[in-house]
Amino acid sequence: MPFGNPVSPTGIATINSPVATPFTLRVIPRDQHTISRKDISPNALRVLYRLREAGFGAYLVGGAVRDLLVGGRPKDFDVATDATPEQVKQLFRNCRLIGRRFRLAHVVFGREIIEVATFRANSDDGSGDREVENGMLVRDNVYGSIEDDAVRRDFSCNALYYAIEDFSVRDYTGGFEDVLARRMKLIGDPEQRYREDPVRMLRAVRLAAKLKFDIEPATAAPIPRLAGLLDEAAPARLFEEVLKLFLSGHGVASFEGLERHGLLPALFPESAAALKSNRSGALRRFVVEGLRSTDARVANDEPVSPAFLFALLLWPAFCRALIALQRQGLAPEEAQRRAADRVTLHQLTTIALPRRFSLPMQEIWLLQSRFASRQRKRVLRTLTHPRFRAAFDFLVLRQVASSEHEADIAFWREAQQQSGHELESALDAAHAEGMEDEAPRRRRRRRRRSGTAAGE
Numbered sequence: 014m015p016f017g018n019p020v021s022p023t024g025i026a027t028i029n030s031p032v033a034t035p036f037t038l039r040v041i042p043r044d045q046h047t048i049s050r051k052d053i054s055p056n057a058l059r060v061l062y063r064l065r066e067a068g069f070g071a072y073l074v075g076g077a078v079r080d081l082l083v084g085g086r087p088k089d090f091d092v093a094t095d096a097t098p099e100q101v102k103q104l105f106r107n108c109r110l111i112g113r114r115f116r117l118a119h120v121v122f123g124r125e126i127i128e129v130a131t132f133r134a135n136s137d138d139g140s141g142d143r144e145v146e147n148g149m150l151v152r153d154n155v156y157g158s159i160e161d162d163a164v165r166r167d168f169s170c171n172a173l174y175y176a177i178e179d180f181s182v183r184d185y186t187g188g189f190e191d192v193l194a195r196r197m198k199l200i201g202d203p204e205q206r207y208r209e210d211p212v213r214m215l216r217a218v219r220l221a222a223k224l225k226f227d228i229e230p231a232t233a234a235p236i237p238r239l240a241g242l243l244d245e246a247a248p249a250r251l252f253e254e255v256l257k258l259f260l261s262g263h264g265v266a267s268f269e270g271l272e273r274h275g276l277l278p279a280l281f282p283e284s285a286a287a288l289k290s291n292r293s294g295a296l297r298r299f300v301v302e303g304l305r306s307t308d309a310r311v312a313n314d315e316p317v318s319p320a321f322l323f324a325l326l327l328w329p330a331f332c333r334a335l336i337a338l339q340r341q342g343l344a345p346e347e348a349q350r351r352a353a354d355r356v357t358l359h360q361l362t363t364i365a366l367p368r369r370f371s372l373p374m375q376e377i378w379l380l381q382s383r384f385a386s387r388q389r390k391r392v393l394r395t396l397t398h399p400r401f402r403a404a405f406d407f408l409v410l411r412q413v414a415s416s417e418h419e420a421d422i423a424f425w426r427e428a429q430q431q432s433g434h435e436l437e438s439a440l441d442a443a444h445a446e447g448m449e450d451e452a453p454r455r456r457r458r459r460r461r462r463s464g465t466a467a468g469e
């Protein structure tokens with residue numbers, strides 16, 4: 014058994030972590046912490062009280078306790094209990110049971126869902142519902158005590174329990190001190206815990222970015238060496254994790270954290286390679302600027318889209334693939350299409366980007382080359398393209414990496430503001446000018462086209 018966790022016979026006071034470090038229960042009474050019931054969702058309180066009244070243990074746990082302790086506003090409230098999912102279901106009419114890897118009860122109140130999980134254990138005598146493949150947990154439904162539940166969580170700051178019966182915080186892993194010191198610390202042996210679930214490496218970086226915590230040295234040390242284990246993680250899970258990393262308002266900090274801990278190549282191998290070989294640093298400036306503007310949008314409650322995010326993160330890979338294909342002698346439009354397809358396809362082996370996002374991502378890329386054209390028909394087609402606005406915002410960001418887009422940005426900014434009539438006359442005027450300037454070239458091209466129609 015790769016991650017045994019022997020529980021002491023007395024159960025309560027002292028327990029053993031996966032590396033046999035003893036943990037002692039520390040109870041932090043109400044007057045020594047800052048969590049107040051008025052900051053807890055009324056629906057979560059309802060669930061806690063109902064479980065308690067039915068004689069079960071009921072605790073607020075995980076991210077919500079942590080966020081409340083640092084003065085943040087939790088985005089969801091999770092409950093842990095010694096009631097089994099079936100027992101929870103019997104207590105709440107508005108309850109459904111979900112999940113295979115983790116069997117959970119969801120208590121549904123309109124748009125808010127309170128997740129209720131039964132205490133789980135790491136230790137397994139073989140009789141529980143657990144399945145491990147290549148050292149990774151694929152199913153984990155072995156129930157246990159609250160102490161077991163605490164040590165199987167990832168970071169100590171995520172393993173705190175707020176008890177509804179006396180409003181105390183229960184700490185089995187030293188998490189309370191770690192939250193006060195703003196420190197991410199993995200419970201147990203870091204390497205073993207990353208091997209069990211490599212996504213924990215991303216969670217370390219993401220939560221440190223979100224909470225402005227430091228990752229303590231022993232927790233950070235193995236990450237660069239083990240980053241490659243993310244190859245084994247489920248691509249759909251990585252997609253969700255990437256959205257949380259970059260679309261929660263701390264995208265720049267997440268990006269810098271991934272860079273610092275050597276995780277960027279594991280998530281975006283081709284973009285990481287392109288960024289590394291881009292000596293001027295222009296591509297990196299572009300990505301960081303894009304993430305900064307995404308963070309600003311999140312802060313202003315403006316919508317952000319996964320398609321735009323991935324267009325940004327994979328742009329370095331796209332540029333690199335495009336240059337390689339053009340060097341092979343492909344015509345620009347063909348090279349762009351192929352580069353877009355190639356980058357998308359390669360990326361899909363790591364992160365499951367759904368087509369409803371990868372298609373608009375590609376459109377954002379392919380529209381970039383259209384911004385140089387002032388040809389009447391093309392201008393109108395570009396302006397009415399459903400992805401125009403996103404592609405234009407993308408062009409504005411590219412200005413950070415290279416100032417050559419200034420004239421295009423000015424033209425398209427104006428084009429959007431003009432009425433249809435104004436735009437048509439402006440284009441007519443531009444067209445007339447262009448006819449004079451370009452007359453000799455146009456004539457030559459026309460002659461050539463009539464000779465070799467298949468050539469273009």
Ligand code: ATP
Nearest residue numbers: 074075076077091165166167171172210212213257
């Ligand atoms: P946030 O919701 O702010 O992103 P969170 O810590 O609440 O952060 P969730 O994914 O909602 O993250 O997980 C809830 C809790 O479940 C965590 O606080 C942690 O205790 C536990 N947990 C989540 N993922 C893991 C994991 N991979 N390994 C061990 N425990 C985990």
Ligand code: MG
Nearest residue numbers: 075076077089
């Ligand atoms: Mg959460």
